[in-house]
Amino acid sequence: MVARTRDLILEEALRLFSEKGIKETTIRDIARAVGITEGAIYRHFESKDQIVYELFEKYSSQLYESIEKVLKKARTREEQFKKVVITFLDFAFKKPDAFRYLNIFHYLRSREVKKFKHIPFLLLKELIVGMHAEGVLKTEPEYALAVVTGTLERVFLYKSMGIIKGRKSKVKERTAQLLWRSLVECSQS
Amino acid sequence: MVARTRDLILEEALRLFSEKGIKETTIRDIARAVGITEGAIYRHFESKDQIVYELFEKYSSQLYESIEKVLKKARTREEQFKKVVITFLDFAFKKPDAFRYLNIFHYLRSREVKKFKHIPFLLLKELIVGMHAEGVLKTEPEYALAVVTGTLERVFLYKSMGIIKGRKSKVKERTAQLLWRSLVECSQS
Amino acid sequence: MVARTRDLILEEALRLFSEKGIKETTIRDIARAVGITEGAIYRHFESKDQIVYELFEKYSSQLYESIEKVLKKARTREEQFKKVVITFLDFAFKKPDAFRYLNIFHYLRSREVKKFKHIPFLLLKELIVGMHAEGVLKTEPEYALAVVTGTLERVFLYKSMGIIKGRKSKVKERTAQLLWRSLVECSQS
Amino acid sequence: MVARTRDLILEEALRLFSEKGIKETTIRDIARAVGITEGAIYRHFESKDQIVYELFEKYSSQLYESIEKVLKKARTREEQFKKVVITFLDFAFKKPDAFRYLNIFHYLRSREVKKFKHIPFLLLKELIVGMHAEGVLKTEPEYALAVVTGTLERVFLYKSMGIIKGRKSKVKERTAQLLWRSLVECSQS
């Protein structure tokens, strides 16, 4: 009941930020959503920016760790690649607000992203560069990265907009397969 | 001389919106960039939102028309597809602020997008659905759409960040080819 | 153990008030300095103002009583005068925070000073007026008062800033002698 | 009528700051006194602190220049000394709010004083150190400085409180003479 408020603030802030944008969400919005007064927020956070950063740090790390775990477990490059795609989408589907928020943050605060360690994007980059170095991936790694990250974001977006239909597990599998085939099996240079 | 100021306002607003965000850019910022005072802006526009909408309308239509033209000219589906991809990237490279702005607007004002006709995305959607209906494209159109739109945005982003290197014409060609092969030639279901 | 906390609060409040100012010091600042929470302060004091007043009352009285004692003991006007000067500076050097605080309070709350009895300044005034009435002091008492009080404050200030150097006992003696000679021996009208 | 508002803000801010203190005066207080809204203040000043600094700079410089002028004109050390004392008090009597404000600022923001050039106190210090070096002043310069600055402040204070009576010109002359005799003619070491 004590530490709860802090979490509630983070929860509602995440929801509102991902819905309306960061600047578009006011401290009052958050306070109202939590059911406290504006002043109370400042017992738990020093500033609005602290909430903004803490949310990025929290979910960035979460996703980062999931991917790290998957990378370690998988035996083959194929398994690694597909599992990473699935992990991304799994996170996105389970925590859509968080995923949307991470994208917004990357878009609007790209300069500040550098201050954080544990950027999931970097793990993906490493994987793709590694695959290319080993000759598994013929496509230029920069392009492959663009295809993968772009597709991930859009698949999530279109799924949440209802453009892409079907069970989430199906969507995850299909996306992983599609990207693998596109980039690896259709060997392109 | 009269119309010039109005255009300058749009120009600077676009630059600032795409750099810092819409809410993050103030009327004063725009006025200063143009070299006039805040009040003067209201001689040309009724409100900040009018600038926001007009910019979206303007560049959305521009891109829409370029794509329309290309679609009409092209003889084959392959030519259509590749030319559309190239047209998108051409627009993005020539008017990076506008392209970034269209993306921001889509992200933050998705509800309002519906008020506008001439959404380039819809032309792309139509093309892909058409290709699928004709059997040219085996990949499910929703996924193909996700791959194409996502990749386009990322290729532009990574090019402007310096992650993707090389001449712009090369990048455009390569992206078009890559997407065509991935989605069409690697026949997938 | 009970009274100890109360005293600690007064102690830390005095230090902070004299360092940063009254309005500039928050209840939270004081609580943190003492090592308790904000709420706990209100177990010991009804309000911030009560702390402010009690501190003034406490140190004002202390200095008042020291001076009173000295005045009673001394046999001659010269001894009285010099001892009073020394007592003022002795208090200032031993309790610099308190002395600074008394000055701040006089400056910012001059209206409220009247509510208190035991204002050290009044004893000094009485002494000087008395000396003048007896013909010991030729200088007009109002001016003498200005010279004495002003000099005392500045000697303390310059000593704590390092502008005036030397042992404190020396500074006290020298100031007493200097003021006595200036105002009394150099008979002026 | 245009530039007037800016000056009015400075004027009222000075009055309120010197009456109630800096932290104790709100932007709203100033706005109300001027007869405008709070927001309007920010068209003329970037922040409350800017007003605070500008006021210090303005009156500090004014007094500084008056003293500089007097120092240049005067032929003898005696004339210099007395004229400087008179100039200080003249400023204090003509602009009591400004004089009180300079004192408050020195007291509460001593660290920030170093950022400014043209501190009147420094001219006084120079004069006294010079007089001592030449043997005109036998009293140690640090003590002399304490007596002079302390007395000046108190004479002003007691005059404005009604403790010191008489015409202002009389008070100025008397203070100058009293300080000269005390520190110089009563040769002390």
Place this chain on the structure above:
DNA sequence: CATGAATGAGGTTTCATTCAT
């Protein structure tokens, strides 16, 4: 057309004080 001062609503933040535990 343009200026730039002003408004007024609303944003972020601070802080003395209260209160359930």
Place this chain on the structure above:
DNA sequence: TATGAATGAAACCTCATTCAT
């Protein structure tokens, strides 16, 4: 006695918009 979360008023500041000139 003490905690620490919460309140609520008020502080500083921002900014889209209006308006007299």
